[in-house]
Amino acid sequence: MNPTHHGRHCDDLLEALAAFRGSCALVHRWGTDLAGRLGGGARLLVAGNGGSAAQAQHLTAELVGRYRDDRPPFSALALHADTSSTTAIANDYGVQEVFARQTCAHGRPGDILMLLSTSGASANLLSAAAEARRIGMAVWALTGPAPNPLEAACDEALCVDAPVSATVQELHLVAVHMLCEAFDRSCEESAAVARRHPGTPDAIEEGAL
Numbered sequence: 001m002n003p004t005h006h007g008r009h010c011d012d013l014l015e016a017l018a019a020f021r022g023s024c025a026l027v028h029r030w031g032t033d034l035a036g037r038l039g040g041g042a043r044l045l046v047a048g049n050g051g052s053a054a055q056a057q058h059l060t061a062e063l064v065g066r067y068r069d070d071r072p073p074f075s076a077l078a079l080h081a082d083t084s085s086t087t088a089i090a091n092d093y094g095v096q097e098v099f100a101r102q103t104c105a106h107g108r109p110g111d112i113l114m115l116l117s118t119s120g121a122s123a124n125l126l127s128a129a130a131e132a133r134r135i136g137m138a139v140w141a142l143t144g145p146a147p148n149p150l151e152a153a154c155d156e157a158l159c160v161d162a163p164v165s166a167t168v169q170e171l172h173l174v175a176v177h178m179l180c181e182a183f184d185r186s187c188e189e190s191a192a193v194a195r196r197h198p199g200t201p202d203a204i205e206e207g208a209l
Contacts, residue, residue, distance in 0.1 A: 012162065013171075016160060016161060016167050017171065020161075020175075023158050027158065027178045027182065028182045029182075030156075031181065031182025031183040031186060032186045033112075033138075035182075035183045035186035035187050035190070037110065037112060037138075038076075039074075039190060042108070043076070043077065043106070043107075043111045044059075045103060045111065045112070046060055046076065046078050046079065046113070046115070047099045047102075047113075047115055047128055048125070049117070049122055049124070052169065052172070053078070053080045053081075055173055055176060056078055056080070056114070056115075057081055058173070058176055059076065059114070059176045059179070059180070060078045060081075067177075067184050068181075068184060071187055071188075079098075079099050080099070082102070085098075085102060089102070096123045096124050098124050099125060099127065100124070100130070100131040103131045103135070104135070107131070107132055108135065109135060109136030110136065110137070110138075111135075112137060112138045112139075113129065113137050114142070115129060116141070116172055117143050118165040119148065120145075120157075120159070121150065122150070125150055126150060139154040139155050139156075140157065141153075141157040143158070143160070143168075144159065144165065145159060146161070158175060160172065
């Protein structure tokens with residue numbers, strides 16, 4: 001391959017990253033909100049197709065396992081990872097329903113559904129978003145360039161302005177890691193409050209990890 005092609009890929013990534021920096025505050029807020037909800041017993045559901053499925057599953061692994069330092073595990077499910085359910089639903093109800101039906105089964109009011117899509121137009125993710133909002137879940141999305149249908153179907157979306165799917169996915173991974181970092185920091189702060197003020201209702205709620 002021509003070496004200039006490698007350089008072009010890096011140039012595209014750097015250009016998109018410069019614009020992406022403006023989304024840091026949103027990702028930090030998502031991480032803080034997620035820590036509060038999961039610490040209070042809520043659950044995160046995630047889904048994506050293809051490479052976006054891998055990115056979504058990366059997020060759940062960081063939450064159920066750990067990102068950097070040791071901490072309690074939290075409830076996070078990658079809906080596409082259950083191959084028996086996804087193939088059965090696709091066979092019986094159609095591919096469009098593979099995530100919506102699982103969202104109906106696992107989601108509860110106050111939970112969060114996070115959807116990843118480079119196009120922002122996947123029918124099965126749009127159906128899941130509609131089902132989650134019907135239930136009373138918060139719906140977030142990581143997508144490619146705006147405007148797109150998934151952005152409009154969610155409560156909030158981070159739309160990466162990049163010309164190719166590979167660059168979008170690379171910045172989605174950056175967002176996942178930033179989200180985990182904000183999540184862990186918020187958990188640490190809540191635990192510190194609980195240690196300083198043991199037994200108080202606010203401390204118990206904030207430190208319920």
